[in-house]
Amino acid sequence: QLQLVESGGGLVQPGGSLRLSCTASGFTLDYYAIGWFRQAPGKEREGVSCISINAGMTNYADSVKGRFTISRDNAKNTVYLQMNSLKPEDTAVYYCAAVSVTIRARCVIIAGRYDDGYWGQGTLVTVSS
Secondary structure, three states, X not given: OOEXXXXXOEEEOOOOOEEEEEEEEOOOHHHEEEEEEEEXXXXXXXXXXXXXXXXXXXXXXXXXXXXXXXXXXXXXXXXXXXXXXXXXXXXXXXXXXXXXXXXXXXXXXXHHHHOOOXXXXXXXXXXXX
């Protein structure tokens, strides 16, 4: 079964940190750009970050720049999202998505670009005191 599984979500106080993981099973991430997206209650899904196949390019939404870091470990078939200095407005369900691409050093955080790929089921992050 080909799937992505997110983990690492939970409840954290403002200013705290979490690391999300996105692990693929049934296929290798070596040929996939990866994006992280989130959806807060009552809001539309928004792009958070992405990383290219060779990790040569990363992109971040303005709202998370300087606080979040995306990385990948192809040997573990996993992509990470390190989230620091968390704010209540970061509360959302976080999803990872993978899309097969031919350009190894490019990625975009546009959800529609991942429609032909794979999406995980999401992991809930709650930032609250």
